Amino acid sequence: MPLFTRQRLFILFVALINLGLGSLLALNGHSGVPLGVVGVALLPLAWLAGRNPSRSSLPQRDGDSYAG
Amino acid sequence: MPVDAVVLFFVLGLAAGVLKVRLPFPGGLYQSLTLFLLLAIGLKGGAALAEHASVRIVWQSLVVVGFGVFLPLLAFPLLRHVGGQDRINAAAIAAHYGSVSVATYAVAVAVLDASDVAYEAYFPLFVVLLEIPAIIVGLALAKGTAAGLASRKLAHETLLSPGIVLMVGGLLIGAFAGDSLTRITPFFMDLFQGVLALFLLKMGLITTEQLGALKQDGPFLAAFGVFMPLLAGALGALLGDGLGLSVGGITLLAVLGASASYIAVPAALRVALPQANATLSMAASLGITFPFNVLAGIPVYLLLAQWLHGV
Numbered sequence: 161m162p163l164f165t166r167q168r169l170f171i172l173f174v175a176l177i178n179l180g181l182g183s184l185l186a187l188n189g190h191s192g193v194p195l196g197v198v199g200v201a202l203l204p205l206a207w208l209a210g211r212n213p214s215r216s217s218l219p220q221r222d223g224d225s226y227a228g
Numbered sequence: 229m230p231v232d233a234v235v236l237f238f239v240l241g242l243a244a245g246v247l248k249v250r251l252p253f254p255g256g257l258y259q260s261l262t263l264f265l266l267l268a269i270g271l272k273g274g275a276a277l278a279e280h281a282s283v284r285i286v287w288q289s290l291v292v293v294g295f296g297v298f299l300p301l302l303a304f305p306l307l308r309h310v311g312g313q314d315r316i317n318a319a320a321i322a323a324h325y326g327s328v329s330v331a332t333y334a335v336a337v338a339v340l341d342a343s344d345v346a347y348e349a350y351f352p353l354f355v356v357l358l359e360i361p362a363i364i365v366g367l368a369l370a371k372g373t374a375a376g377l378a379s380r381k382l383a384h385e386t387l388l389s390p391g392i393v394l395m396v397g398g399l400l401i402g403a404f405a406g407d408s409l410t411r412i413t414p415f416f417m418d419l420f421q422g423v424l425a426l427f428l429l430k431m432g433l434i435t436t437e438q439l440g441a442l443k444q445d446g447p448f449l450a451a452f453g454v455f456m457p458l459l460a461g462a463l464g465a466l467l468g469d470g471l472g473l474s475v476g477g478i479t480l481l482a483v484l485g486a487s488a489s490y491i492a493v494p495a496a497l498r499v500a501l502p503q504a505n506a507t508l509s510m511a512a513s514l515g516i517t518f519p520f521n522v523l524a525g526i527p528v529y530l531l532l533a534q535w536l537h538g539v
Contacts, residue, residue: 163312170310171451194524198454205447
């Protein structure tokens with residue numbers, strides 16, 4: 161399975177876990193909003209993963225990043 | 229449901245950061261607040277240790293160290309095979325997630341205190357113990373098992389980092405000071421919540437700076453930064469329940485498992501793995517995992533602890 165497909169499935173999985181936990185908390189009378197918000201925020205990231213791999217906002221130096 | 233005041237200070241910092249408000253927060257003040265918190269947590273734990281020292285704490289400590297070794301081994305394959313990270317960066321990020329965040333621990337303690345939930349007061353001992361193993365495991369994952377603490381400079385940076393020295397120093401002072409500790413209690417204990425609130429205000433500002441690094445490249449790291457605390461927090465809670473800890477203790481062990489280091493580990497890896505990309509680790513641990521734990525995770529770990537304990 162290609163790397164980006166694995167990443168998208170993983171992100172989707174984490175989003176669903178958060179949505180599920182948020183719903184479970186809400187159903188039991190607790191605040192599930194924070195987890196729900198995290199789950200919703202992750203959903204578009206599943207789509208974004210690997211969309212533009214050639215562009216990077218992170219430093220791509222060969223080394224010594226910690227010494228920066 | 230009311231939100232804890234110290235958490236709201238963090239939200240204020242986040243909001244100020246997002247709105248690009250230039251809050252005049254001196255760097256020296258941030259360092260002073262960090263120093264205060266590390267010492268105060270150590271002192272509190274030392275005083276409790278002197279009061280409750282027992283063989284039980286020794287074997288609990290051994291199990292907790294084992295937990296600290298296990299967590300990076302859990303994170304590493306995920307980072308390699310799903311995240312597509314190279315060996316060095318996967319090991320560096322795994323080391324961050326195996327270690328602990330003192331600030332997250334401090335927030336959890338504040339939440340437990342506000343909720344009147346009791347916990348084992350010697351927990352700062354576990355915080356100190358969990359700082360180190362992940363660094364050694366991370367290095368072994370990156371360079372092979374021989375790496376360990378072979379370099380004298382690295383051993384110094386890891387075992388004698390300012391965070392470790394201040395917390396262990398506080399623990400020892402708290403353990404051996406006896407009744408004279410009451411003379412400094414008004415400063416270190418009574419002011420703790422206010423100092424933590426100011427510290428979190430600054431942390432909110434720092435978090436928004438780290439989030440920028442995840443805008444384009446970090447969908448996986450963002451998900452990883454949410455998944456690891458949930459998984460490690462659940463494992464920590466189960467372990468705490470197995471160790472026979474109280475509801476507060478189970479919550480705190482879950483928080484320690486769920487949190488990721490952004491002070492001790494970066495300092496050690498700066499020496500040991502200079503080729504690792506520090507931005508990746510810091511963006512995930514400070515930009516995602518810290519706010520996730522503070523805003524969403526800690527109440528979930530508390531509920532999990534109560535459920536496990538049958539409360």
